[in-house]
Amino acid sequence: MAEPVLAVDNLATHFFTRDGVVKSVDGVSFTVAPGEVLGLVGESGSGKSVTGFSIMGLIDPPGRIVSGSIRLKGEELVGRTEAEMRAVRGRSLAMIFQDPMMTLNPVLRIDTQMMEAVQAHEKVSDKAARDRAVQALAQVGIPSPEERLSAYPHQFSGGMRQRVAIAIALIHRPALIIADEPTTALDVTIQSQILAEVQKLCAESGTALVWITHDLAVVAGLADRVAVMYAGRIVEQGLVDHVLDRPLHPYTHGLIGSVPGEAMPGKRLMQIPGSTPSLGRLPPGCAFEPRCSRAVETCRAGAPPLAQGSQGRAYRCINPVPAEEAA
């Protein structure tokens, strides 16, 4: 296998609040190969976004990366100064947010923002920067990019704004893009357009992609591999075909069963009882144990160890779903 673009090893990001320590990310490990799409799936509070922010070096107090390592093309990112991170961000590492208005400054025209993004990392003339911006907008399928360049963000629709945000992320051809729920707020037809663009652009440029989402169906259509997070840990990961066709962790199994439209119409959906635990007060053993139908006595004793399979398959469960139930 090729050298991974990103190798996250045993990452832990904790938030030190007045009410105690919140272990948002607690021992997360995964790698992403060049050109690969990894789907990072989880429900609210599972730590999937905090994982993304940790990689970008965007964790602010009271949060802090307490241990672990994040290596981008072999270079360690944890422990770098803000100035050193700024040289990386936007150049070899970029992020797309759920709400493009988080990326775009509402009072600046698109050309100002895009030229700034170009010139932040490369000494080029205004003319050259502008040409790059036009190119980038055309690349993400914005019609008449030259005219649109002098518009303000509010003059774009939601889907178009997200395209601009993607264009800015792609401007320096980064080795890795982290996308945090970028299509969640969009209509289905617009979501498809964006997914198609992203798929094409990553395939063309060899950019690796971490796609953070709660939507398993989007991951099925887009990703090569999937990692499922629950309460700050990756409970299962592997190739999309392996994990979705043959889930081993009861949580993954429950999530797949909860997706409406796959089950027989009109029948009850398989449901996971209860709700996600508060990260400040996790049970001592497996965090999923109180909601798990397959829980046994030993689940309460301690966090389940990581079981490794072939082709990067890994899961944390001592009583995995047997094959005949998973189908």
Place this chain on the structure above:
Amino acid sequence: MAAQTTQRQELLRIEGISKRFVKPVDLAGRIANMMGASNRESVVHAVDGVDLTVAEGEVVALVGESGCGKSTLGRVIAGIHEPTDGHVFWRGQDIATMESAARQAFTLGAQMIFQDPMSSLNPRIRAGEIVGEAPRVHGLVDAAGQAEYVATLFRQVGLDPEYRRRFPHQFSGGQRARIGIARALAVKPKLLVCDESVAALDVSIQAQVLNLFMDLREALGLAYVFISHDLGVVRHISDRIFIMYLGRVIESGRTDEIFREPAHPYTRALLDNVPRLDARKRSFSTVKGEIPSPLHPPPGCHFHPRCPLAGPRCAVEVPRRTILSEGRIVACHLADGGVAAAA
């Protein structure tokens, strides 16, 4: 299940419903007009000539993307908006000409559940009072019986009655959705209008709430108008679907038939674009363009600028409703003589 709908008694019928929102010319505009400018009031046709029926115990889904008018139509059905044109019939009676007692039976009988429980539940009132207030005011229960009545409702939606002293912010998202449902159920409705009621919930919680909706339908014989952009949810829960685009219903029929054989190009595009668990590493087929502004909808068929099959007729003539089979209606020129220019 759906096959019996024809025999079921009609609960609600709407005919030719239109809803227009008019933004009048403001003062500056009026002054400019005196000087010879020509500012005109802007009109949004949120809903444009919709017919629909809901039978007792039936689940009807309104589907479409943002700005298609599905929420506005839902609010007209729930009696929150007055329609600009058209009639709403409740158990065969026109609500515009109803006397007050019958009108109240309609207002209580059709209840709405909103997308965001945090903005539809008063943050300063305890959950028990949120649920118990309306039935007491309407005389369904006296003050002495209120606590017991609320406890029954809490149990019915899967909440611990102990929680009735809590405020909305002390609940999780899924529990707040359940309070919204209990509040609606408190006045013994026959029809629930659910506007994206599960859209903001996590998948595992969404499954719980969808199961609750199905249980309540079974237990209480409730009918639903289920408004959603999520075709997976709609396919799972509904008997019939109405697909809307820019204020008009472009296709309607039984859920299984529409999913098996979509007739309108827009329906086909929507179904093709739904992400599915079994579609791996797919290439996403795309409809070109975006939804036009409802302020300036395109002439003729609203969908023609994005339609891969559009012809000259589509840009000029509004498509008629064509009946394909019983209960199956599509508004597309392809089903009605073709897209070539009319003679």
